[in-house]
Amino acid sequence: MTSAAPSVPRSLPWLLAGLSMIGPFSIDAVFPAFPLIGGHFAVDDTALQQLISVYLLTYGGMSLFHGAISDAIGRKPVIIVGMLVYALASAGAAMSTSFAMLLGCRALQGACAGAGLVVGRAIVRDSLQGAAAQKLMSRVMMIFGVAPVIAPMVGAQLLWLDGWHGIFWLLTAFTVLMAVALVALLRETHPPESRTPFVPRELVATYLSFGRDRPFVPLLISSTINFCGLFLFIASAPRIVRELLHLSAQGFPWLFLPVVAGLVFGAWLSGRLAERHSVTFTVNLGYASMGSACLLHLLGGLLAPAGVLPWSMLPLVLHGIGVQLAFPTLTLLLLDRFPQRRGGASSVQAFVSLLLNAGVAGVLSPLLSSSLLPLAVGSSVLTGIGWLAWRWYQRRLRETPPAPPPRDVELQAQIAEPR
Numbered sequence: 001m002t003s004a005a006p007s008v009p010r011s012l013p014w015l016l017a018g019l020s021m022i023g024p025f026s027i028d029a030v031f032p033a034f035p036l037i038g039g040h041f042a043v044d045d046t047a048l049q050q051l052i053s054v055y056l057l058t059y060g061g062m063s064l065f066h067g068a069i070s071d072a073i074g075r076k077p078v079i080i081v082g083m084l085v086y087a088l089a090s091a092g093a094a095m096s097t098s099f100a101m102l103l104g105c106r107a108l109q110g111a112c113a114g115a116g117l118v119v120g121r122a123i124v125r126d127s128l129q130g131a132a133a134q135k136l137m138s139r140v141m142m143i144f145g146v147a148p149v150i151a152p153m154v155g156a157q158l159l160w161l162d163g164w165h166g167i168f169w170l171l172t173a174f175t176v177l178m179a180v181a182l183v184a185l186l187r188e189t190h191p192p193e194s195r196t197p198f199v200p201r202e203l204v205a206t207y208l209s210f211g212r213d214r215p216f217v218p219l220l221i222s223s224t225i226n227f228c229g230l231f232l233f234i235a236s237a238p239r240i241v242r243e244l245l246h247l248s249a250q251g252f253p254w255l256f257l258p259v260v261a262g263l264v265f266g267a268w269l270s271g272r273l274a275e276r277h278s279v280t281f282t283v284n285l286g287y288a289s290m291g292s293a294c295l296l297h298l299l300g301g302l303l304a305p306a307g308v309l310p311w312s313m314l315p316l317v318l319h320g321i322g323v324q325l326a327f328p329t330l331t332l333l334l335l336d337r338f339p340q341r342r343g344g345a346s347s348v349q350a351f352v353s354l355l356l357n358a359g360v361a362g363v364l365s366p367l368l369s370s371s372l373l374p375l376a377v378g379s380s381v382l383t384g385i386g387w388l389a390w391r392w393y394q395r396r397l398r399e400t401p402p403a404p405p406p407r408d409v410e411l412q413a414q415i416a417e418p419r
Helices: 011-028 031-041 045-073 075-094 099-127 130-144 147-162 165-185 200-212 216-235 237-244 253-273 279-303 315-335 339-368 372-399 409-416
Strands: none
Touching: 011 045, 011 075, 011 099, 011 165, 011 216, 031 045, 031 099, 031 147, 031 237, 045 075, 045 099, 045 200, 045 339, 075 099, 075 165, 099 130, 099 165, 099 315, 099 339, 147 165, 200 216, 200 339, 216 237, 216 253, 216 279, 216 315, 216 339, 216 372, 237 253, 237 372, 253 279, 253 315, 279 315, 279 372, 315 339, 315 372, 339 372
């Protein structure tokens, strides 16, 4: 087969983008409410940071199961149930009477939010192949890219209407609407004849088999850690905006607008490059952009540790471009290592990614956000690890005997013979 792909419903990119937006909204919309939540429950900044870490930990843990369950019973029911339970958790968070209850609801939010992201990636690969799949993934990521900048601005505005409770009521309404749209518009992409039973012992064996695939491990590292370098700045947004730049809750767009500009443009560029250049070229270009951003972060941190607007935030544009150039391609390469277990492979990727992001939010951000220079160093180290893993993957791919061609022959040819 070639990469010519069947048509997909026009609603599919928007549905998948909406599902992908839930994660950034769940994190970024809460940032402006930190002072109000802290005052309401009498907790300090360290405790407030756990609102992010707990969410990410349960998100990552359940991500190991969302894909495998969707491999067994289909993509559509897993996503719909996930959205409905997420809505219940958000309503519980809005009505929390203690900080422990709020943390519990955040944990339940995280356990369900991953259904959309993990299973959504598998839907892309079920529906399309080759360059068409990369273009759809890029379109989804382009739409998804507006979420980080919209979320804190929406959250800041809701503070004037219903305090921090309004943020969780908005998440409740959004996910209920998503569930209704999914029931009406989403087409099942994983037919019964392609499904595999959900057996915990076999699931463990499957995940262990992923680790025995020599190119899988470095590809997994590269595809998951790249965003961590950018997420370090996102997770540190409350301290950067309020303590370093001395701005109010309305100042969050100074950080998030450059991030989103880079993510959106990078996603658009990735889609444009899909049919014109090899996957190796696209990923290398992404790392070149991320590397340039890291150099500018370091230079800015040395010259202005507390930040100078807008110059200290502009490297985030390049960083976002690089992340989005590399991520769609790396994700498709990862899923294509196991064409019959794409849901499981997507689960592993999401689990590792969210585990790393939880560490960034809960450990690295509090340690490094005292000024921009430590943040720049941390971001550069994370990006460097991703680049080394990409080089390691390429070396292992050359050393691995060729496997039987997967369903996507054109993309595999590009991987095996980079131009």
